[in-house]
């Protein structure tokens with residue numbers, strides 16, 4: 001039996017997930033380790049290379065076949081054509097960093113890099129909530145807001161590979177400052193950090209003051225999950241923050257529907273668990289703004305792959321040609 005596989009990596013701010021994925025997108029072997037994202041650029045790459053070699057050694061011991069390709073999902077905008085990471089908010093050392101070339105030199109093999117939300121969108125398209133679809137949008141609502149746009153079955157990359165940054169559409173003209181430097185972006189409202197800020201404002205907390213413990217997880221961090229538990233118990237502040245975030249989300253999604261006319265919208269990330277609490281306000285905006293809403297409502301569903309979306313998607317990006325220019329080379333060795 002042919003047990004060749006593709007290496008998929010998902011570089012996060014905390015964890016580096018690695019996996020051996022079958023050419024059809026099935027997880028065969030999975031590992032998680034520290035991403036060492038605050039190290040120097042070289043040390044981070046060395047860590048990634050070490051994890052890849054380690055995974056391949058384990059795969060060999062387990063009787064898997066050859067590694068066919070290597071795909072790496074990166075948290076931040078990058079040029080998929082050149083493999084240069086422009087800026088990654090959680091990997092400060094990577095600014096205009098030629099990640100792909102450096103990793104290829106280190107491993108003496110072809111590597112494909114892809115934005116993590118784009119990779120996740122690919123994963124959902126082939127093996128998740130968007131299976132069998134052709135025109136799909138993925139929004140990841142976490143610390144930030146990421147996006148992936150699939151048109152006619154392919155990820156839209158744009159001229160320099162930066163299309164699909166759905167978190168940075170403006171939903172408020174003179175709105176809150178976003179991490180990207182602009183103001184009023186969707187990310188400033190529909191991310192966990194945006195919600196935390198909105199909650200603190202509603203509670204009239206002084207800047208820097210701690211939130212009440214009911215909104216925090218066990219580690220003392222604000223969490224969408226803790227706030228949704230509060231909302232489900234009828235906490236009016238939590239209910240209002242979700243309604244507000246849902247409204248901004250609806251405004252943004254309505255625009256996306258008008259631009260792309262997708263058949264499905266997939267929502268992933270930690271905040272997606274609270275989709276039910278945002279849905280009413282979100283749908284109200286979509287119905288009043290999306291031209292297609294009256295014709296045929298577009299299903300808005302939760303992502304199916306969860307934390308494995310990135311590694312599966314990275315492997316698929318390396319395999320199936322969705323990161324342009326380079327993929328055919330992956331099959332030559």
Ligand SMILES: [Zn+2]
Pocket residue numbers: 167168178179180181182185187
């Ligand atoms: Zn922004």
